[in-house]
Amino acid sequence: MNRSDAIKSIAAQASQGELTFPTNLDAALKIQRTLDDPDCHIETAAKLVLTEPLLAARTVAIANSVAYNRSGDQITNVRTAVMRLGFRTMQSLAASLVVRQFSSKITDPALRAKAAKLWEHTAHVAALAHVIARRVTHLDPETAMFAAIVHEVGGFYLLSRAEQFPGLLDSDPDDWVDNGEADIGRAVLQKLAVPDAVMSAVESLWYGFLALPPETLGDTLLLANDLAPVASPLHQRAGATSKESASTIDYAVGEGTMQSILEESADEVKSLTSALLA
Structure with a gap:
């Protein structure tokens, strides 16, 4: 062909509507949908992020980047990173996980x-x-x-x-x-x-x-x-x-x-x- x-x-x-998605995409989409929920709590978001090691590592890295860390204070855990970034940024990071899947x-x-x-x-x-x-x-x-x-x-x-x-x-x-x-x-x-x-x-x-x-x-x-x-x-x-x-x-x-x-x-x-x- x-x-x-x-x-x-x-x-x-x-x-x-017949799109063939990888089976492991479901977990990433679940995270994205949860972060889209206005009632999602910070603890729920942090726990979900921790279920995907790649997303967890990227969340901490982004939180420590020059764009989001103006004070220079390094973050070492996911919960604090999520708090610094906010859900809007986390939605973008979840999307990056979806794309890479x-x-x-x-x-x-x-x-x-x-x-x-x-x-x-x-x-x-x-x-x-x-x-x-x-x-x-x-x-x-x-x-x-x-x-x-x-x-x-x-x-x-x-x-x-x-x-x-x-x-x-x-x-x-x-x-x-x-x-x-x-x-x-x-x-x-x-x-x-x-x-x-x-x-x-x-x-x-x-x-x-x-x-x-x-x-x-x-x-x-x-x-x-x-x-x-x-x-x-x-x-x-x-x-x-x-x-x-x-x-x-x-x-x-x-x-x-x-x-x-x-x-x-x-x-x-x-x-x-x-x-x-x-």
Whole structure:
């Protein structure tokens, strides 16, 4: 089966709600749903986080990152980390666990390498989106980070199905929206109950063009994606600015400039990226 036929087959299944998720995804989704509950208690959240070692380690790491630890006081336990981060950030971290679970059952070394590179790209975009939202577009940074974490979920889903569909990833990676991949990504996002505003922002990566200066959540994602030092191994956004030119774009932002903000936030971005990759 060639790539086009494979994509059409998966897209047809997705359009009917027939999505094949890893069995270990259930636990991650349970954590996400619990954190979404406004009545969830801090003790309940901490205990749930502790059931997933990867999430527990990442929670403590994020809480100790420059972005969330302005005082420099190091945290050594999950409960205190959850209190520092708050449930909004924890929802993003739970989403990161959900996204990474898609690649947990991949056995092919080449596909595993692609999945690892895709998560590295995602982590960079998430850290940049957090800073850009807070310092440039003045949007909720937690929403921006969440949108960035899920922006490649369709790609992770395709990687999780690639061993069942030989040839799925054989052709040019630049035609992401041409043969149904966007439909697959949209179906996965809907299955994961991603809010409409975040869905629209992610769709901007498939069809949109970056406005300068950036203003919307979609612009925030587009700019973070273009500035990320690690590109997606699956596709390039249509019309994307090259990394070299994106990194040299400068314009006034309040009393500073885009470049000055990126320079001032370099440690924050590095710390947050490292914590997400931990």
